Amino acid sequence: MASKVSVQTSPSSYPSLTKLKMTPMPCSFEVDSFAKSAHSGVFHLLPLGLRVQNKLEALIDKHMESIGASKLSLSSITTEALWRQSGRYSANSELLRINDRRESGFLLSPTHEEEITSLVSGMVQSYKDLPLRLYQIGRKYRDERRPRQGLLRAKEFLMKDLYTFDYSQEHALKTYEQVRQAYNNIFNELKIPYLVADADSGNMGGKLSHEYHFISPKGEDNVWSCNSCSYIANEELVEKRVDEVPTSDPLVFEGISTDRTTKIIIAVPRPTSQEKIQNLTWDNISSFVNLHAAKKAAPDLDTGIETSTLTSLLPKTTQTTHITDRRLSSPQQSPNIDLTPTLPSSPCPRCPSGKLHVQKAIEVAHTFHLGTRYSTPLNALIAVPDSSEKRALQMGCHGIGISRLIGATASLLSTDKGLNWPKVIAPFEVVVVTPPSLSPSTSASTSTSTSSLSSTTSSSSTPSDAERIYDTLTSINIAADTILDDRADKGLGWKLKDADLIGYPVVVVLGRGWRESGVVEVQCRGLGVREEVEGRDVGGFVRGVLGRL
Amino acid sequence: MASKVSVQTSPSSYPSLTKLKMTPMPCSFEVDSFAKSAHSGVFHLLPLGLRVQNKLEALIDKHMESIGASKLSLSSITTEALWRQSGRYSANSELLRINDRRESGFLLSPTHEEEITSLVSGMVQSYKDLPLRLYQIGRKYRDERRPRQGLLRAKEFLMKDLYTFDYSQEHALKTYEQVRQAYNNIFNELKIPYLVADADSGNMGGKLSHEYHFISPKGEDNVWSCNSCSYIANEELVEKRVDEVPTSDPLVFEGISTDRTTKIIIAVPRPTSQEKIQNLTWDNISSFVNLHAAKKAAPDLDTGIETSTLTSLLPKTTQTTHITDRRLSSPQQSPNIDLTPTLPSSPCPRCPSGKLHVQKAIEVAHTFHLGTRYSTPLNALIAVPDSSEKRALQMGCHGIGISRLIGATASLLSTDKGLNWPKVIAPFEVVVVTPPSLSPSTSASTSTSTSSLSSTTSSSSTPSDAERIYDTLTSINIAADTILDDRADKGLGWKLKDADLIGYPVVVVLGRGWRESGVVEVQCRGLGVREEVEGRDVGGFVRGVLGRL
Known part of the structure; x- marks a missing residue:
């Protein structure tokens, strides 16, 4: 019977999904x-x-x-x-x-x-x-x-x-x-x-x-x-746009080639804010040197090496190469190489005023x-x-x-309430949450909502609980990718929290309002919607909400 | 424009499918x-x-x-x-x-x-x-x-x-x-x-x-x-039902355990047809011994060994085990072990007369x-x-x-004409085959079939070739998983042969009959159908054919 219930909306996944689902932890x-x-x-x-x-x-x-x-x-x-x-x-x-x-x-x-x-x-x-x-x-x-x-x-x-x-x-x-x-x-x-x-x-x-x-x-x-x-x-x-002010007191780093034969000496202009210049080792070179640019100038430069390894290898090199920022060298030497890293608020290379x-x-x-x-x-x-x-x-x-x-x-997209899937890749667009009394395995044989179900096309004159939920879903006619949470052993509050954690875009609650007067609550965290809607209007309302997502 | 044509039926696959498709070889x-x-x-x-x-x-x-x-x-x-x-x-x-x-x-x-x-x-x-x-x-x-x-x-x-x-x-x-x-x-x-x-x-x-x-x-x-x-x-x-005739002249094979310590001697009744008994080596033991049964009796029996290896290993074994067919042994020895292979025409173990x-x-x-x-x-x-x-x-x-x-x-399911997919897993249920003159990239600007296309809902007053095909498909309304073969560089005969090789369950041919009098030919190799159908009746006819597949 539970499988008949599920056929309406998400035929395959529901019964077992429920079983595999642990209480999810948001943001993880x-x-x-x-x-x-x-x-x-x-x-x-x-x-x-x-x-x-x-x-x-x-x-x-x-x-x-x-x-x-x-x-x-x-x-x-x-x-x-x-x-x-x-x-x-x-x-x-x-x-x-x-x-x-x-x-x-x-x-x-x-x-x-x-x-x-x-x-x-x-x-x-x-x-x-x-x-x-x-x-x-x-x-x-x-x-x-x-x-x-x-x-x-x-x-x-x-x-x-x-x-x-x-x-x-x-x-x-x-x-x-x-x-x-x-x-x-x-x-x-x-x-x-x-x-x-x-x-x-x-x-x-x-x-x-x-x-x-x-x-x-x-x-x-x-x-x-x-x-x-x-x-x-x-x-x-x-x-970045490079200022043309030369400097006569460069910062110098010694690197090494990947084949370990060549010492590569990198010289860049000294930054104007001196306080940052401490502990000038290879390990923090990227604060002062644009390694991507350095590697373009010296393709065999080993940018991944650590200072300790470097120190032991440098004495064994047999050759030396220099790469020098253009502000430190004559144009003949290293034309147009800007070796300094891009820093926040550097001037944009494409427009006059941007940073x-x-x-x-x-x-x-x-x-x-x-x-x-x-x-x-x-x-x-x-x-x-x-x-x-x-x-x-x-x-x-x-x-x-x-x-x-x-x-x-x-x-x-996760928040403190849980995940929050974009509509187009949400596991389901809509979850319909029922209280345990509407669930298939509960023993409550009648509920106050029976009257509002009687307008459905169910052929059974004495519908089972499962059939009543099926008919309920048919009557509210949500033409979307919907899953039904009809777990009998969980309360409505628990289910709503679970729906938030999983992050369905739209939650339809068949709560007290449904039992008493045939209205459901439609929630959409993404749009800040939480509204009571007449059962017969739910389909259109939900489609409207989904259309705005 | 070609993509508009394809949208009707199999939007994605057609243009590139064609390009990847080699002339298929049947049965391979x-x-x-x-x-x-x-x-x-x-x-x-x-x-x-x-x-x-x-x-x-x-x-x-x-x-x-x-x-x-x-x-x-x-x-x-x-x-x-x-x-x-x-x-x-x-x-x-x-x-x-x-x-x-x-x-x-x-x-x-x-x-x-x-x-x-x-x-x-x-x-x-x-x-x-x-x-x-x-x-x-x-x-x-x-x-x-x-x-x-x-x-x-x-x-x-x-x-x-x-x-x-x-x-x-x-x-x-x-x-x-x-x-x-x-x-x-x-x-x-x-x-x-x-x-x-x-x-x-x-x-x-x-x-x-x-x-x-x-x-x-x-x-x-x-x-x-x-x-x-x-x-x-x-x-x-x-x-199999085992005849109870004992024999005093058994066939004997010597096997070995997987750990190479034990010689395993297998004895079975000698078959009544003597002519088959030649070259009694381990390599053809399965003609005389049911190795699955032997392995049940001696789980460590190495059934995969070759005679040459066996011959060199047997002298080094230190133990011996016997497994003997029940017709050769007293019930105390190896109760109920039938070691002979099942042969064609053996009596059925479940019914009195079956073989x-x-x-x-x-x-x-x-x-x-x-x-x-x-x-x-x-x-x-x-x-x-x-x-x-x-x-x-x-x-x-x-x-x-x-x-x-x-x-x-x-x-x-392949035949000498090509593959022949069951409807439920065929790559497409139906292929619509058009002559080059109906194809989008041909330069023929009008064809005799224009009149039969005028009843479609095309909003364009001067439809392109691609639009005409699209409208044709709309007018014959095949509500099935359909692909359109509108390749301009292939003739109708080549395409029909190709459709057979690929094995589409139903082939709809827009051939001369379509141009001249608005009828199409529907072919179904599986049912032996090859019938001319009025354009407006094709949808229902094809659905009928598919329903019988």
């Missing part, structure tokens, strides 16, 4: 009803969490469709041989290797550029088959040095990855803009504020790249933006124009118009961190 | 449009294959809902420590190990009894929270010694696994019967003939077990059934009653009624091989 996504840590950096997704994930997948599917992308499902297994061919094997220290009986060199894929390029190159021969846009939503693996913050940085995580294929850079850049627009549409539907930052493409290859960020104190990225114009960039790419400020952010998506970074080494060539020679495919790759986005959303 | 599932081998035993699922998988998942979801099972998603990563605790670590030689930087002892899960037991034991404390039924559909991993037959035996494969939890054996057995009924319902909807065999539970623990098989010459299992009654059993469990015959079969699903096999070692205890002591959970596990079922279905 991983230990509540949605996901559970199994091992360090490894999570199981519980039924409510899987529903959130499925909603997010459906949202992404819709916008991938809008740009003509087809969904497929690549294996999680790839091979060392393929990654050697692309040149990424040795550079990636986070690859997880699988031991099998044949020593096949199997790896768990952290990303799928190699596999998709290999797949497409075997199936597409001509520009006539392009553009081609293929995506998947699946698990990826990374030997995370320090798994932390739950779903934000795990060893196994879910990604949406889209790969695009064009035959010319011009077409590829148009594709890139279409993907960016689709990404904007996805994030706009989520209704969570986000920043899009110019980004460096790291070891993905290519040159054009953007990051999508949620602003959050939990974030591990720094996003810089101007308080006056639309300039936004991440830590690696942020520029830059920095925010902690969580990167949730990334777009890359790859060009021929993978198609050339993997020999993915196609016939092109107006040429007898085949040409390498122009590619793009575009990721959304599914599990990270879910974790970030849970953490960002 | 892995090299066609559905899946593609990436490495030995490792496959990528292409868009059409993913659609088949999604359809199968939806079918399973429906029937899992019917028994109140909730869907979750467990990590693919498990640990050696947990598998040691259950006692399965050393017994499983097909476990794939992951190398990570911390040597965490991570494994890729081949199945999830340990993880789900650990998860549930942390969340469920009392019988009041039961029954609990949890399932997932996800990837599993196995270090397959010899990957073969494509999706039928791969290293990475997709499984549906359901785990059930009850507090008494009585409840658990009721659950078991409900799951079996749900499984029967799933296979009945697939409309592929299947056998359900009594099965041995192998190293899963427990005692009650059934296998679901598709009969197929590609199968690697032997399923025995009676030609007169309903008796069906797999190779391990099959019984057994054997069929090659592909195992596609398996149900196990586990009892406390995992809950006891993993200490998953709950409070029970009428007792102050906690008791171990009564569990069941129930698998469906998703990728294997897809591979088996493709191979079973």
